[in-house]
Amino acid sequence: xxxxxNLLVGAAVIGASVMLxxxxxxxxxxxxxxxxxxxxxSSQKGYMKDFKADETFKAxxxxxxxxxxxxxxxxxxxxxxxxxxxxxxxxxxxxxxxDIPLSDYPQKRSTLIAAGQTPDIxxxxxxxxxxxxxxxxxxxxxxxxxxxxxxxxxxxKEWKLTDLxxxxxxxxxxxxxxxxxxxxxxxxxTFAYRSDIFEKAGIKAPTxxxxxxxxxxxxxxxxxxxxxxxxxxxxxxxxxxxxxxxNTSAGWGYSNATYDKGDNKFVFTGxxxxxxxxxxxxxxxxxxxxxxxxxxxQTDDTATAKFINGQSFVIGTNGSEYTTLQKNLQAKHPDxxxxxxxxxxxxxxxxxxxxxxxxxxxxxxxSKLKDSDHFLATLQFIDWLLYSDSGQTFARWGVExxxxxxxxxxxTLAKDVNTLGLNPSGTKDLQKDFGFRNGVFYAVGSGSKxxxxxxxxxVTKEFSQAMDKKAKKVSPAPVYPMSSTDLEQFSLIDxxxxxxxxxxxxxxxxxxxxxxxxxxxxKEVQAxxxxxxxxxxxxxxxxxx
Amino acid sequence: MKDSIGYKVxxxxxxxxxxxxxxxxxxxFWNVVVQSFSSENAITAGNVVLTPVGFNLETYKYVMNxxxxxxxxxxxxxxxxxxxxxSLFLTTTLAYVTSKKYLPGRRFFxxxxxxxxxxxxxxxxxxxxxxxxxxxxxxxxxxVPGALSIFNMxxxxxxxxxxxxxxxxxxxxDGATPFQILMRIILPLSKPILATMVLFYAVGAxxxxxxxxxxxxxxxxxxxxxxxRNLVKGATGxxxxxxxxxxxxxxxxxxxxxVLTVLPVLVVYPFCQKYFVxxxxxxxxxx
Numbered sequence: 001x002x003x004x005x006n007l008l009v010g011a012a013v014i015g016a017s018v019m020l021x022x023x024x025x026x027x028x029x030x031x032x033x034x035x036x037x038x039x040x041x042s043s044q045k046g047y048m049k050d051f052k053a054d055e056t057f058k059a060x061x062x063x064x065x066x067x068x069x070x071x072x073x074x075x076x077x078x079x080x081x082x083x084x085x086x087x088x089x090x091x092x093x094x095x096x097x098x099d100i101p102l103s104d105y106p107q108k109r110s111t112l113i114a115a116g117q118t119p120d121i122x123x124x125x126x127x128x129x130x131x132x133x134x135x136x137x138x139x140x141x142x143x144x145x146x147x148x149x150x151x152x153x154x155x156x157k158e159w160k161l162t163d164l165x166x167x168x169x170x171x172x173x174x175x176x177x178x179x180x181x182x183x184x185x186x187x188x189x190t191f192a193y194r195s196d197i198f199e200k201a202g203i204k205a206p207t208x209x210x211x212x213x214x215x216x217x218x219x220x221x222x223x224x225x226x227x228x229x230x231x232x233x234x235x236x237x238x239x240x241x242x243x244x245x246x247n248t249s250a251g252w253g254y255s256n257a258t259y260d261k262g263d264n265k266f267v268f269t270g271x272x273x274x275x276x277x278x279x280x281x282x283x284x285x286x287x288x289x290x291x292x293x294x295x296x297x298q299t300d301d302t303a304t305a306k307f308i309n310g311q312s313f314v315i316g317t318n319g320s321e322y323t324t325l326q327k328n329l330q331a332k333h334p335d336x337x338x339x340x341x342x343x344x345x346x347x348x349x350x351x352x353x354x355x356x357x358x359x360x361x362x363x364x365x366x367s368k369l370k371d372s373d374h375f376l377a378t379l380q381f382i383d384w385l386l387y388s389d390s391g392q393t394f395a396r397w398g399v400e401x402x403x404x405x406x407x408x409x410x411x412t413l414a415k416d417v418n419t420l421g422l423n424p425s426g427t428k429d430l431q432k433d434f435g436f437r438n439g440v441f442y443a444v445g446s447g448s449k450x451x452x453x454x455x456x457x458x459v460t461k462e463f464s465q466a467m468d469k470k471a472k473k474v475s476p477a478p479v480y481p482m483s484s485t486d487l488e489q490f491s492l493i494d495x496x497x498x499x500x501x502x503x504x505x506x507x508x509x510x511x512x513x514x515x516x517x518x519x520x521x522x523k524e525v526q527a528x529x530x531x532x533x534x535x536x537x538x539x540x541x542x543x544x545x
Numbered sequence: 546m547k548d549s550i551g552y553k554v555x556x557x558x559x560x561x562x563x564x565x566x567x568x569x570x571x572x573x574f575w576n577v578v579v580q581s582f583s584s585e586n587a588i589t590a591g592n593v594v595l596t597p598v599g600f601n602l603e604t605y606k607y608v609m610n611x612x613x614x615x616x617x618x619x620x621x622x623x624x625x626x627x628x629x630x631x632s633l634f635l636t637t638t639l640a641y642v643t644s645k646k647y648l649p650g651r652r653f654f655x656x657x658x659x660x661x662x663x664x665x666x667x668x669x670x671x672x673x674x675x676x677x678x679x680x681x682x683x684x685x686x687x688x689v690p691g692a693l694s695i696f697n698m699x700x701x702x703x704x705x706x707x708x709x710x711x712x713x714x715x716x717x718x719d720g721a722t723p724f725q726i727l728m729r730i731i732l733p734l735s736k737p738i739l740a741t742m743v744l745f746y747a748v749g750a751x752x753x754x755x756x757x758x759x760x761x762x763x764x765x766x767x768x769x770x771x772x773x774r775n776l777v778k779g780a781t782g783x784x785x786x787x788x789x790x791x792x793x794x795x796x797x798x799x800x801x802x803x804v805l806t807v808l809p810v811l812v813v814y815p816f817c818q819k820y821f822v823x824x825x826x827x828x829x830x831x832x
Contacts, residue, residue, distance in 0.1 A: 071764065071775070073775045073776045076611075076613060076764070077764070097762075098762040099762060099763065099764050100758075100762075101758065101764075101767075101771055101774065101775035102775060103774050103775045103777075103778040104758060104774070104778075108758065108759060111668055111669060111672055111759065112672075114669050115669050115672045115673055115676070117676075301588075301589070301591070301796065302591070304589055304591075305589065305590055305591025306591075308589065308590045308591070309590060309591060324589070327586075328585075328586050328589045328590060331586040332586065332590055
């Protein structure tokens with residue numbers, strides 16, 4: 001028919017013109033002018049000639065670096081922040097920022113990088129997120145230039161982080177992420193509980209999972225109308241810290257592949273006996289009325305309200321949420337008290353993830369930097385800011401004399417400055433008004449032990465020290481880096497399997513599916529290509545060894 | 546004629562079901578309004594249900610003191626007005642032209658338009674296009690892409706087709722140009738459909754956030770929808786977890802921002818309601 005022919009011709013014309021437009025480019029050249037791993041000094045400006053570890057960096061000529069900045073609604077970015085003015089004054093660096101709201105940051109970050117618009121510095125990249133950008137060639141392999149980063153090199157050695165750092169190698173054997181690193185592990189998530197109720201019931205703070213279960217049982221006996229444990233974060237946060245007690249992973253930290261040291265190979269997590277034990281533990285809690293079934297789905301607000309209204313006595317919490325919990329409970333009933341317990345240990349002791357290479361936002365650098373005249377200066381600047389003591393003190397505390405004072409290892413906020421509830425009489429906020437303690441340039445667990453502890457309140461200090469005494473670090477799994485084509489295939493199987501295991505775990509825990517059906521669940525998992533997935537992992541693992 | 550018993554029962558059940566649906570729909574919204582006047586402690590304790598607990602206007606003062614909120618609000622108004630004007634212009638002209646059966650290649654143009662409803666260039670080509678046009682960080686990036694909704698165009702086209710040819714023929718005899726016909730005869734008679742289109746486009750533009758999010762790099766250019774989204778979604782979810790930003794923006798601040806964002810639409814809607822209801826049905830078979 002005539003109209004169909006017209007339509008086809010029209011579509012062809014459109015298609016051709018679209019392709020022509022697409023072809024004129026934006027060349028994303030990645031062939032660096034420098035030899036791999038060395039920088040041609042004569043082409044560089046602004047760098048410090050004798051830059052050593054723990055020396056304050058100051059660019060020898062004013063530099064303007066482009067940066068992708070993640071704008072958090074908790075402290076909306078301001079151009080007037082002292083953070084920017086100090087960096088200009090002391091480090092001679094200004095920024096051309098692209099401010100991106102935190103709510104959808106990953107999406108715009110991916111779009112900008114894929115469109116070839118990578119700025120010099122890409123902030124807020126969690127270790128693991130850099131893998132998707134490697135194949136596009138837009139990102140700089142940091143490991144090639146470690147010799148120009150004396151602070152990072154020194155810290156990796158001093159804090160024995162080299163193995164952990166190398167576990168972020170991509171398929172080509174290079175590391176592309178600049179992570180936040182710390183001297184000691186941090187413990188953020190645990191259980192908060194009504195210490196006054198526990199006292200009345202004669203229960204001591206549990207230290208093992210067996211004691212934890214016993215505590216819940218005692219509470220249930222004493223208060224039969226209350227389900228003692230109701231959780232938040234939709235069963236993602238607490239399983240993440242409890243699963244290691246069963247030598248497995250779950251929640252946010254779940255990975256389909258677990259390394260079996262004995263057999264020196266990877267196995268599928270969701271069907272291991274350890275995972276079954278973990279799921280059974282929770283399934284029993286729910287069945288015996290000790291854990292609220294709604295923990296799996298309820299909003300954080302609902303879970304918190306239950307705890308505050310006495311409809312539950314134990315809830316998952318973290319450092320900052322604990323302060324909110326405390327405040328709200330105090331406001332309601334001054335004699336109702338909340339406390340944090342150390343994470344209940346498993347049979348092998350208290351296992352914790354080694355998070356000294358923080359799982360939160362690190363940075364990436366653009367590969368175009370290689371061809372620029374401020375490459376070395378940028379490396380030195382980031383090296384100072386993220387990995388030197390003075391850099392991290394600046395990022396965390398701000399300016400001595402203005403936002404804080406220091407004597408020995410004790411840091412005190414300035415009289416009019418507050419953060420983390422450490423100085424309630426302060427009218428200005430360290431984050432909102434000054435831009436310091438900014439999650440883009442520091443992490444709760446970044447820097448030396450002294451620095452990390454300097455911002456703990458008494459409760460967190462006590463908690464961290466108690467955890468430190470008992471905690472055994474789970475050694476990181478070996479790497480299995482894949483090429484981008486393999487990775488695509490891997491993700492096609494990995495993601496649906498992960499979703500399936502999560503959904504079935506929830507079904508088993510809530511009692512919707514009885515544990516007697518575990519073997520059929522195993523068969524269902526295998527039908528979804530779990531064997532093929534693990535074979536891919538093992539193949540990549542052996543190739544990388 | 547009096548209603549039969551059966552009909553009375555039907556009316557009663559109908560009324561009950563509808564009232565229940567209204568309660569289910571209105572309650573969450575009412576709850577947010579009530580939260581905006583309540584204290585943070587009361588909300589966290591889950592005590593805020595139907596009336597404000599710990600009534601205070603502090604949160605309103607706090608949010609309204611944020612200069613960025615007002616700058617973004619101003620942007621929303623500008624983008625909505627300009628965007629609606631552009632959309633209305635493009636939609637009306639295309640709909641009018643394709644409603645004329647004697648237009649050569651009419652089927653081609655309609656087919657081409659419908660084609661765009663199913664196929665699009667994708668995120669990155671769009672980004673590159675806007676960038677190469679030099680529209681980054683300007684209001685054109687927000688108002689022009691997607692200005693012409695083919696769905697709305699087809700509705701308008703049906704409306705124009707339903708107008709009697711005699712009107713136009715009379716005007717042509719009197720020597721009017723097509724443009725004059727459109728401006729002086731067709732449009733004055735099209736007030737219902739124009740009002741409907743204004744409403745459709747304006748509400749869409751008011752809520753739109755993704756275009757501004759993608760094409761603007763400076764928060765002074767964002768509309769208030771981006772501000773609100775960052776506030777509500779930005780402190781929960783996977784990204785926040787990986788940011789160590791687990792402490793949420795207080796519920797009362799979220800509630801106040803939501804109320805302030807929705808208020809204008811809420812105020813204007815009752816006046817446009819009859820056009821909205823009629824507009825959906827326009828173009829359908831007339832009795």
